[in-house]
Amino acid sequence: MTTVGDPQRTLVMGVLNVTADSFSDGGRYLNVDDAIRHGLALAEAGADIVDVGGESTRPGAVRVDPGTEAQRVTPVISALAAHGVQVSVDTMRASVAAAALDAGASIVNDVSGGRADADMGRVVAQSRAPWILMHWRPAGDASTEDRHFTHRVQDAGGYRDVVAEVSGELLGQVDAAVAAGVDPDLIVLDPGLGFAKSSEQNWALLHALPTLVGLGFPVLIGASRKRFLGALLAADGVDRPPAGREVATAAVSALSAAGGAWGVRVHDVAASRDAIEVAAAWRSGGQRG
Numbered sequence: 703m704t705t706v707g708d709p710q711r712t713l714v715m716g717v718l719n720v721t722a723d724s725f726s727d728g729g730r731y732l733n734v735d736d737a738i739r740h741g742l743a744l745a746e747a748g749a750d751i752v753d754v755g756g757e758s759t760r761p762g763a764v765r766v767d768p769g770t771e772a773q774r775v776t777p778v779i780s781a782l783a784a785h786g787v788q789v790s791v792d793t794m795r796a797s798v799a800a801a802a803l804d805a806g807a808s809i810v811n812d813v814s815g816g817r818a819d820a821d822m823g824r825v826v827a828q829s830r831a832p833w834i835l836m837h838w839r840p841a842g843d844a845s846t847e848d849r850h851f852t853h854r855v856q857d858a859g860g861y862r863d864v865v866a867e868v869s870g871e872l873l874g875q876v877d878a879a880v881a882a883g884v885d886p887d888l889i890v891l892d893p894g895l896g897f898a899k900s901s902e903q904n905w906a907l908l909h910a911l912p913t914l915v916g917l918g919f920p921v922l923i924g925a926s927r928k929r930f931l932g933a934l935l936a937a938d939g940v941d942r943p944p945a946g947r948e949v950a951t952a953a954v955s956a957l958s959a960a961g962g963a964w965g966v967r968v969h970d971v972a973a974s975r976d977a978i979e980v981a982a983a984w985r986s987g988g989q990r991g
């Protein structure tokens with residue numbers, strides 16, 4: 703059983719999207735062998751966890767059927783687990799999570815925070831795998847198998863106080879998970895940066911990281927290459943493209959580590975590993991260990 707205990711340092715979760723259309727690396731790892739090779743490379747680069755996803759959640763992405771999603775992730779997961787890599791499965795579906803856990807995944811990463819599939823709590827509780835509950839208040843109803851994800855950014859009216867509302871809704875998701883039999887010690891929270899949230903709301907959530915950590919659960923931060931970083935670094939009115947957002951991502955990783963984050967979910971593992979080492983040395987005054 704994987705525990706999410708209090709790691710000595712902020713963990714690095716490497717992103718492995720086995721999808722055709724993820725926003726920054728769609729299609730590069732759809733082939734099983736390419737995906738396995740990349741997952742091993744992420745582990746080699748220092749990823750504590752490799753997060754394997756088979757369905758893109760970017761705005762406008764078309765849902766894939768559960769069978770396709772499971773077929774995409776299970777061979778990759780079993781190969782990585784066989785090499786001793788700790789794997790999380792990035793899925794909103796209980797059937798896919800069950801297949802992934804059987805294949806060797808040890809963490810369930812659910813961007814719907816348990817709201818898309820009523821059976822997810824039972825599957826996770828039975829497996830005793832840690833469950834990452836991400837916050838996502840979609841415009842549509844995430845529980846319907848709608849053909850398109852709607853990341854319609856909530857306007858200012860969508861959130862009066864994004865930190866208080868995201869915190870409250872995450873705690874509600876925790877209550878639902880515990881009611882389904884999940885051990886609260888195995889729950890990780892994630893504010894869901896970029897999921898139906900404006901740039902300002904994303905920055906407000908990052909600014910409030912100590913508040914999120916203060917909720918009493920490990921916190922995962924997923925800012926890697928996201929649009930709000932591109933907007934911050936825009937030039938001549940043009941957002942910085944995803945490939946140019948790595949330094950900003952590493953800076954967020956360093957600040958997340960300094961703010962007590964349990965982990966960061968990133969594409970460039972080596973850069974964030976270094977950034978987290980810097981944050982640790984800074985915090986300890988250079989004391990090792």
Ligand SMILES: Nc1nc2ncc(COP(=O)(O)O)nc2c(=O)[nH]1
Pocket residue numbers: 717719724725726759760792811812813834836892894895922923924925926967
């Ligand atoms: N827990 C968690 N999971 C996620 N899965 C996918 C994406 C979308 O980004 P990607 O397309 O780069 O994977 N972001 C998150 C996130 O922020 N947190």
